[in-house]
Amino acid sequence: MNTLLSPAIDTVGELTERCDRCGSAAKLEVxxxxxxxxxxxxxxxxxxxxxxxxxxxxxxxxEGFEWAGR
Structure with missing residues (x-):
């Protein structure tokens, strides 16, 4: 649940970026x-x-990624 201090969260069909930590396909962009x-x-x-x-x-x-922070 979002509060007034929570970041806005959007779902997109597909991300094209790579993880900045390990280079795998990104599932979340910040x-x-x-x-x-x-x-x-x-x-x-x-x-x-x-x-x-x-x-x-x-x-x-x-889309389809179940993020633990949500």
Whole structure:
């Protein structure tokens, strides 16, 4: 459930980026509140869910990806 302080979360059909941690296909992209963006595979998105929600202004999830931070 989103609160007033939660980042906006959108679902998109497909992401074309690669994970910035390991190079696998991205399942989640983060627009950082401080500027810039990052992409994560499913493993790293779930592993870093608390940090992602803390620094994100917007999150894009690939359709079908069940993110633990949602």
């Amino acid at each position: 627009v950082l509140a401080s500027g810039g963006d990052l992409a994560f595979c499913g493993h790293h998105a779930n592993r870093h869910k608390a940090d992602i929600t803390r620094v994100a202004s917007r999150i894009r999830l690939e």
